[in-house]
Amino acid sequence: MLGRIGPLEAAVILAVVLLIFGPSKLPGLAKAIG
Template identity: 55%
Template sequence: MGKLGTQELLIILCIALLIFGPKKLPQLGKAIGKTIGNFKRSSAKAEAEPMEEEQAEA
């Protein structure tokens, strides 16, 4: 399975517009952005913690 192309993204966007409506899409996008940002921060923090523990033990 390859990457999504322009046509696929447009189809997904149209379906989302039909399901959620034009007023809810910006709120939905903002919520998804915050979720992705929190996930990235948490994963970066989880990766940094073992390194800090190893440095403290040495």
């Protein structure tokens, strides 16, 4: 699934994550990821 991700794909994924979780949950999400 995570084969070749370009800058555009990364930006789209980041935008979707922001829409789903909201900015307030990003610090906790970042800690969970690493």
